[in-house]
Amino acid sequence: MRKLISTVLLLLCIASVQSQSYLGFLTDNYSGVHGVINNPANIVDSRFKTDINLVGVSAFIGNDYYGVNFTDIFDENYEIEDEAREFPKDKNNLVGNIDVLGPAFMFNINEKNAIAVYSRARAFFNVNDINGETLEGIIDNLDDNINFDVNQGSAYASAHSWAEIGVSYARIIFNKEQHFLKGGLTLKYLQGLGTAYATGNNLSIDFDANTATGNGSVTTTGEVAYGYSDNLEDDLDQVEVVSGATGVGADLGFVYEWRPDYAEYTSTDSKGKTYMPKDVNKYKLKFGLSLTDIGAISYNGTQENYDFNRTITQNEFEDLDIDELERSYGTPILSDSERATLPTALHATVDWSINNRFYLNLNTDLSLTSKDKVNASRITNVVSLTPRFESKWFSFYSPISVIQHSGFQWGAGFRAGPLYVGSGSVLSLLISDETKAADVYVGFKVPVYQSRPKDKDGDGVLDKVDECPETAGPEENYGCPWPDTDGDTVLDKDDNCPDVAGEVDNNGCPWPDTDEDGLLDKDDNCPQTAGPKENNGCPWPDTDQDGVLDKDDNCPNVPGTVANNGCPEVTEEVQKTLNEYAKTILFDSGRSSIKAESNQVLTGILNILKEYSTAKFKVEGHTDSAGSAKLNQRLSDARANAVKNYLVENGIDQFRLSAIGYGEDRPIATNKTRAGRAQNRRVEINLVKE
Template sequence: MKKLILTGILLMFMVYGKAQSYMGFLTDNYSGVHGVISNPANIVDSRFKTDINLVGVSAFAGNDYYGVSFSDIFDDDYEFEDDAKRFPEDKNNLIGNVDVLGPAFMFNINEKNSIAVYTRARAFYNVNGVNGETLESLIDDLDDDISFNINQGDLYASANAWAEVGVSYARVLMNKEEHFLKGGITLKYLQGLGTAYARGTGLGVAFDADITTGNGSVTTLGEAAYGYSENLEEDLEDVEIVNGSSGVGVDLGFVYEWRRDYKEYTSTDSKGKAFTPKDINKYKLKFGLSLTDLGSISYDDGTEERYNFNNTLTQNDFEDIDIDELERFYGTPILVEAEKAVLPTALHANVDWNINHKFYLNFNTDFSLTSKEKTNRSRIANVVSLTPRFESKWFSFYSPLSLVQHSGFQWGAGLRAGPLYVGSGSILSLLVSDQSKAADVYVGLKVPVYQSRPKDKDGDGVLDKVDECPEKAGPEENFGCPWPDTDGDTVLDKDDKCPEEAGEVDNNGCPWPDTDGDSLLDKDDNCPDVAGPVENQGCPWPDRDSDGVLDKDDNCPDVAGTVANNGCPEVTEEVQKTLNEYAKTILFDSGKSSIKAESDQVLKDIISILNEYPTAKFTVEGHTDSAGSAKLNQRLSDARANAVKNYLIENGIDQFRLSAIGYGEDRPIATNKTRAGRAQNRRVEINLVKQ
């Protein structure tokens, strides 16, 4: 009996495993068709043109009751029941799976659509609610034939195997600069290969040993049900696939990428169509969310047997119980239709950080959505993992660090080298820990066909996909074509405002015009819209005073004059007469050259007239009568002429326009014999100097 119980315990707890498959490998952007396992959206915008899986196997084993040292189990003297560490709880749980991915392929229909088809065989087994604390006491007491009690309580166990054929479709839902979203769905046809399950309520065993006779009694308690598919009813060696054992399953998933640096790898052709290389990862952060294994398998001819275990047996009878002879001790079971096998439905969340083009850090969590306290439910263990990885087209290496429900911390490693992928989510923790509770491994072969590197034949940095001149280098802004110079004036058409007419570099490729037709180009013409002589920088000569004499020839450009007088006003005889009439009225003190005050107005009138002829020169002449000596008269006439001249200069008349001379009594204009005549001879005249 001791051997039977220990063997059962060992088998139960060593099949515990993380139900996740291919730990670490699925975080790789080069996992290809494997991407549909965790999220069907992964296959679109893939780094593969197509990816063909030949075969891949992933298996997991472990438990939350026994912890072992991986290196010790190979020692010849290792005794499992004595050397393994035990971790009993009131509810120990175990889960296990084997995942075989058979022939499978994915390919991109176009930039926005991808499909995958795969074949897969899977097996799950779960035992939940084993009372490890009671089990612990049982193991310690088995060496002594003494009484013991097992108070198991409720217990659920199931084993399911099936094959599936899946068809996945994924599509890009949004591609808008920094934001990229894709979604996918997988529809699966499920072929059941067999199911077996058991559940118990209030289970217990009480062993009352009889040391004297060696034949104690065993009291069993509780109710239980055992269900199985038709093909498991007889000997397992004769298991066959039965009709009516099928179902459907669905996976759904979405992936969002934050493409911070989208401008660095986005090219646009002349029609405005954007292009991004297919062979590189474009995201800085990627977020994935998926729901997998929605569905179940029905076994039409499956049977469930229900027993009431409330009975007392002898020790010998209890040890002789066979699973096929339960009715011998507990009566005829109640037979009902077997429960359908529910798939291990799970929610997966994933965040991937692109540290640079080769190194990544992935955070992933897998959360079971199936209850471990319901009948015939396959389930995964909840897992949180952090996986750093190095990733390139032909080689990747990753090392997941995980916290696994019931099994604690696991540390693994894996690699992908071209067609080969191999790894384990627990290999490193197995090597360093003396109480490992889980182990897993996977290996497989595939035929990857990678997206090719976009070509750039002319090496101008513009990919041929958007290069309108792929054989000739040109700038990106001209879509890979060299800028033309249609008119051959060395100014490229992009900068040439007259691309079809040769011109000057300084005039943006246009010839300099001569708008006014005066033979002087506008660039040198100060008056480009009005014809003018070259010597005046293309401007017409002005005539500011409008006297018909151009300013360049006008000695008085601001005062109207006559052509004959070079543009200056002419002093007419009438003006000359007026001047002298004014001048003759200038009064001096008797016998002196000082001008009397009452002559100021006359002098101002003279100044006003002189200002009207700014270029005319005048002589101020002084005259006397014949009274007195001729010498004195001469001196007096000089003094009086200069006195008038000085007065005029002091009041604004240019000194270079005036001269003064005294004639004394030499030029009388009347007789000196009369007082009236002498008065006329005492005078000052202002006469024009003829040029």
């Protein structure tokens, strides 16, 4: 009996295997068909056209009772039950899992749909609520015949192995701007390979040893029941697969991606159809939620019950073996069916794209199967934080995890083309001397990646939306060069007259000549009225409307005659009037000063000169012959200039006037009479004809 107990307890402790698979690898966007393991939605909008798995094996070893130094295990003299550090509790929990992913493939049917088909073999066992505080002393106490008392209470154990063929379908549900949602479903056919379970209730052992005679007593309480499938009834090396042990299972999952930079990945063709490249990740944050392993397998099997409520002698207890135990305590019960429940679990993940190469993933796996459920497999709860480097042909990741029962684990793994290798605990194994878990996975696949979209002409517009893939052109014209139909160097998109050659400055249109005066409107100051080039396309004005254009009119604001260049012409009558005024100008005797009574006359002269503003006049001074000729010449000169100065001072341009004295040389009457001499003393203002 001692050997039986010690062997069972030792195997349960050292052979437990953690239930998570491919820890770290499943966070990779290039995990391919492996993505269906945790979430079937992963396969659509994948970085693969197709991914073919050849074989992959994942195994995790761990427990919460023994802690070991990893390097000591390779010592051939190492005895784990003697040298490992023990962590006994009133409820130690042990689980186990081996996951083999056989031939499998995934395929993206089109942009919105993908499928996967896979084969998989799995093995689980669970041992819950074992009172580990008693394990370290039971074997030694039995050997030494020492009294001890074990109060186990309730305990549960199960083991299950099965194969499955799964078919997964995933589809994009919603894809609008920065929001993207996809979902997936896996249905799987299950072939049972064998199941066994055991439950205990109110279990206790009271060992009252008699060291002198060896005739002590052992009192046990509680009930134990265990069952197993029919194919496990014989020895394990004779296990056969039974055709009746089948079932169905299902996985369901969704993935949401937040794509704030969606516009950078979106191209649109001329028909409004959008395209996103398939070879790159487009999200900043990705959220995944899935429910896996919904289902069970029905077996034909047997259940046996044991009633331990009795007292036997010390010798009888030590001599018990399995066969004796069955005869003394067991009651076989045949059962038509044993239902083995799958390890149903909830998975949630958040993936942060730091940039297009570095990512940070937070993942949790939660068991939805109660640990005290009979004949049910369950996973252990896990929370993992995994930084990773990711590219098409190579990824590296280092998961940092807290695993239920086994505590902190730190691992590393990589994917290099067809090879993937990793461990969720390799680094913690190397740095800790009391490791409670160890794991490893390895596999080979044939990845066929999504190709990078082509851009044959190198214009930055992908061929998928490029209407001229062989000729470079701008994105706004869907990859085609802008035409220049009329060949005027103004592209049709900017040409207001695309079919008629024109000028760049007039938006591709020829400049018009609206008034047809030979001067283009752009240079014509009067584009609606014909005019000569010399006047910038405007007709010459005739402001005074005297028939002489302003450009030729010396008096543009005063009507005149053509003969006098547009200025009014001084007629003989005007000239006569002018001189009649001039002759009446009075001077002080013998002097050149003008008398005040001549002001009215001078005003009349000023009005006439101003009326003929361009005419030039000569002011002439004359005297009689009285006195010397020299004196008369000087006096006539002075009086002519006195009149000129008066006229200039009162607004007449000095350049229109000249003054000259003729003395007594030009009499108009005889100097022999008083009346004649009076006529000769005069001033004349005469028109200067040019």
